[in-house]
Amino acid sequence: METPRIRITVTVNGEAVSEDVPGDRSLLDFLRDDLGLTGTKEGCGEGECGACSVIVGGRLVDACLIFAAEADGRNVETVEGLADGEVLHPLQRAFAAAGAAQCGYCTPGMLMAGKALLDRNPSPTREEAAHGIAGNLCRCTGYGTIIQAVMEAAKES
Amino acid sequence: MRVVGQELPRVEILEKVTGQSVFGADVLPGGRVLAGKMVLSPHPHARITAIRTERAERLPGVKAVVTAADLPAIRYGRFVRDEAYFATTKARYAGDRIAAVAAVDEETAEEAARLIEVDYEVLPSVTSGLEAMAPDAPLLHEDYADYWAQPDLDRRGNVCGHKQIVRGDVERGFAEADRIFEHRFHVPMVHQTYIEPHTATARFDASGKATVWASSLALFPLRAAIAQILRMPMTKVRVIPTEIGGGFGGKLSPTVEPAAVVLARKARRPVRIVMSRSEDFQTTNPRHPFHLRYKTGVKHDGTITAREIEVVLGTGFSAGSGVMISQGAAVRAPGPYRVPNLKIDSYCVYTNTSTCGAYRGPAGPQLAFASESQMDIIARELGIDPVELRLRNAMVDGDETPAGARLEDVHAKETLLKAAEAMNAVPRPPGNNVGRGVAMAHWLVGGMASSAGVKLNEDGTVAILTGLVDLSGASTSLAQIAAEVLGVSLDDVHVRTADTDFAPHSTLSAGSQALKSMGGAVLLAAREAKRQIQQVAADKLEADPGDLELDGNTVFVKGSPERAVTLREVGQMALEHARGPIVSTQSVSQLTPHPAIAAHAAEVEVDPETGRVRILRYVAAQDVGTAVNPLSVRGQIEGGVMQGLGQALSEACTFTDGKMDNANLLDYKIFSALDAPPVEVHLVQHPCASGPLGAKGVGEPPIIPPPAVMANAVYDAVGVRIHDLPITPEKIVKALKAKRAAQR
Ligand code: FES
Numbered sequence A: 001m002e003t004p005r006i007r008i009t010v011t012v013n014g015e016a017v018s019e020d021v022p023g024d025r026s027l028l029d030f031l032r033d034d035l036g037l038t039g040t041k042e043g044c045g046e047g048e049c050g051a052c053s054v055i056v057g058g059r060l061v062d063a064c065l066i067f068a069a070e071a072d073g074r075n076v077e078t079v080e081g082l083a084d085g086e087v088l089h090p091l092q093r094a095f096a097a098a099g100a101a102q103c104g105y106c107t108p109g110m111l112m113a114g115k116a117l118l119d120r121n122p123s124p125t126r127e128e129a130a131h132g133i134a135g136n137l138c139r140c141t142g143y144g145t146i147i148q149a150v151m152e153a154a155k156e157s
Numbered sequence B: 001m002r003v004v005g006q007e008l009p010r011v012e013i014l015e016k017v018t019g020q021s022v023f024g025a026d027v028l029p030g031g032r033v034l035a036g037k038m039v040l041s042p043h044p045h046a047r048i049t050a051i052r053t054e055r056a057e058r059l060p061g062v063k064a065v066v067t068a069a070d071l072p073a074i075r076y077g078r079f080v081r082d083e084a085y086f087a088t089t090k091a092r093y094a095g096d097r098i099a100a101v102a103a104v105d106e107e108t109a110e111e112a113a114r115l116i117e118v119d120y121e122v123l124p125s126v127t128s129g130l131e132a133m134a135p136d137a138p139l140l141h142e143d144y145a146d147y148w149a150q151p152d153l154d155r156r157g158n159v160c161g162h163k164q165i166v167r168g169d170v171e172r173g174f175a176e177a178d179r180i181f182e183h184r185f186h187v188p189m190v191h192q193t194y195i196e197p198h199t200a201t202a203r204f205d206a207s208g209k210a211t212v213w214a215s216s217l218a219l220f221p222l223r224a225a226i227a228q229i230l231r232m233p234m235t236k237v238r239v240i241p242t243e244i245g246g247g248f249g250g251k252l253s254p255t256v257e258p259a260a261v262v263l264a265r266k267a268r269r270p271v272r273i274v275m276s277r278s279e280d281f282q283t284t285n286p287r288h289p290f291h292l293r294y295k296t297g298v299k300h301d302g303t304i305t306a307r308e309i310e311v312v313l314g315t316g317f318s319a320g321s322g323v324m325i326s327q328g329a330a331v332r333a334p335g336p337y338r339v340p341n342l343k344i345d346s347y348c349v350y351t352n353t354s355t356c357g358a359y360r361g362p363a364g365p366q367l368a369f370a371s372e373s374q375m376d377i378i379a380r381e382l383g384i385d386p387v388e389l390r391l392r393n394a395m396v397d398g399d400e401t402p403a404g405a406r407l408e409d410v411h412a413k414e415t416l417l418k419a420a421e422a423m424n425a426v427p428r429p430p431g432n433n434v435g436r437g438v439a440m441a442h443w444l445v446g447g448m449a450s451s452a453g454v455k456l457n458e459d460g461t462v463a464i465l466t467g468l469v470d471l472s473g474a475s476t477s478l479a480q481i482a483a484e485v486l487g488v489s490l491d492d493v494h495v496r497t498a499d500t501d502f503a504p505h506s507t508l509s510a511g512s513q514a515l516k517s518m519g520g521a522v523l524l525a526a527r528e529a530k531r532q533i534q535q536v537a538a539d540k541l542e543a544d545p546g547d548l549e550l551d552g553n554t555v556f557v558k559g560s561p562e563r564a565v566t567l568r569e570v571g572q573m574a575l576e577h578a579r580g581p582i583v584s585t586q587s588v589s590q591l592t593p594h595p596a597i598a599a600h601a602a603e604v605e606v607d608p609e610t611g612r613v614r615i616l617r618y619v620a621a622q623d624v625g626t627a628v629n630p631l632s633v634r635g636q637i638e639g640g641v642m643q644g645l646g647q648a649l650s651e652a653c654t655f656t657d658g659k660m661d662n663a664n665l666l667d668y669k670i671f672s673a674l675d676a677p678p679v680e681v682h683l684v685q686h687p688c689a690s691g692p693l694g695a696k697g698v699g700e701p702p703i704i705p706p707p708a709v710m711a712n713a714v715y716d717a718v719g720v721r722i723h724d725l726p727i728t729p730e731k732i733v734k735a736l737k738a739k740r741a742a743q744r
């Protein structure tokens, strides 16, 4: 009862990869297990926590909810692609400075949510920043420092 | 101080913002890892008459199936030995472990778990602690009297612990009172809901050694538990910490780790078990549900004359740490007040749920909800300002806890005044349904056995070695303490959390005492390393070691900074010097507890139609001693407040027929960024005599007041008092209806 495998080609953080994947493989498992990109986290597997947030074709998605096959032919951005070599992305710098990562488990997803927001709205209000990360749960920070970091990064970029 | 007191980003922050941190599910143990899956009882209480594993074992891809038959027949438990790792004859909650399987992939493991057949005879169950105390309640442990237990627990039936504290004479105290108030409160079970579920990866090598990668807050107790459950010597169990995606007390007790080890042993392959969110909700160690009765006698001027308190804590299917937590609850039940006459009874009771544990500030929010709601009621009845009533009764230096421990460095009044001042600094907005509430609570920060090593490298940099898992920024604070003593910058200090084979014994990351205990050990070790550095440098500088100072990565003669040698030179000289390399490991234990106070105030607006509570402002003042890293301290406070507000307004594990019915993140509602109000944090800083460089524990206090603050603010806004958490819109609407009906 093996699910049939499909050949997909996805551009992950700017690099094209082609793999045979089972049709029902989630994008999250594809990234973590097949590509070894373990920066993206799983917190629920049910689309409720946002720990698995990545950007597909410019849109923020829960990688646990979509099939890898749905990303075929598209651009996928993950936390591993945020920094430019040694140079951190403004969001990463702002998160570090503001204390917006405590345990750090929600952080990769938060960063991608922040990026998706700033990509479409480069200078969000506090309210808009909160909405931008509303689908991402954090149990450590209380969100204040994360919202602050997103706003700081907006100023910088 | 140069480094202590600075706002510094965490030492491990770069890995965290780049996705490089290695969490539980990211570990690569070598070789292909099998997927493990637990088989859990679907019934809250049932006799097990047969377990058949053959069909699962025959499924292609299955590499191991284990049950109680694969483990020595032992029961364990620190206070009562009432827990077996796998159930044998009886399942005591919906989630009790029956078996575990390991297979080539997740899907096969799940399929195998479904193929395990268990015959149950379902028994009546009880999930409320109060109901479990009734004489006709179903008994969870029929043989409880035969179990080994610590003495003086006063066990009977489902009651596995009873602590009574009597001080003064309550009867006389009530006789002296002008008014007596008595109220009952209920606080349901809530869950830590860290974002990373419990995960364990285990490998068993040919020499019979088990290596376990665990997201655990308690490496050494976990090693001890695995050694005990599998009956192995500790030299054969190595626990390696991973980065941990939140714990809040929920990752202190073993859960899936022993199963991963037995599976790995049987399959002779590495095994990883990752809990699903629903398993995590149902089978870990949440906060104890409490039933509380508070009876308080006061004079007309608000002076408390007596308190009689009864606390019933539902511990779950085994005593776990519930006994300790119920004892601690008795000690903190009267709140941060002087109460001359006291009678406190605290009961720890078996229920058909998972074993509750040490969620951040154990017992704190439950007690404060009851005690601080009642203080508010009393203030209103007596016509005294709620802040004033608390100030009149607040404890001060030299007062004793109900257990008789003398308290120093108490800053209750100052902390409360700070919160009140901050709230009053902005006038109340107009509007009918706006209200304000205040509450104050304390936590007692003890200290546990801990050791730490500090060494000077040959290039003058410093390394710290501990077995302390960092959750709240502790590593950064430890580095700051060593940097302060040795006169180097934070960049020159490297902190390493090593595994149980290499690290000296460490305390748990719990109870806000990690920094106090481990900070104390690091401080001693750094001071000893400093003494050694002074010795080596003294020879070279031809000076008295006592005249040497350390700063700016150099050692110099006090008053003549030109007579100096760099730490790098000292590091190299030490190798040629008679005293040898500079290294010190020091230990602490049994530290004097200090109180830490949190006083919060909030302003809310309640919609009387929908019952919705909007938090307009939230102020948190906290007595923190010296804030070693204010950035971490504020982060702890903001995060703690948000968890407390979740418990206040939306969180509760609910049960239908003994089964948790909201075991997912949609139905169990923690705060999102849209619910979260900004938190105004105010630190009260006075160096604490019993903390390293004056620091107090900070993690627990902020989670304690929010439920009471919300109850009091909601009352102030719309005049209804909710005695049963969480304060949901439905309860407010219902109470408002009842109030209107009564007025008619
Ligand atoms: S893991 Fe995808 S939303 Fe939680």
Ligand code: FES
Pocket: A100, A101, A102, A103, A104, A105, A106, A107, A137, A138, A139, A140, A141, B195, B245, B246
């Ligand atoms: S930092 Fe821990 S969950 Fe957000």
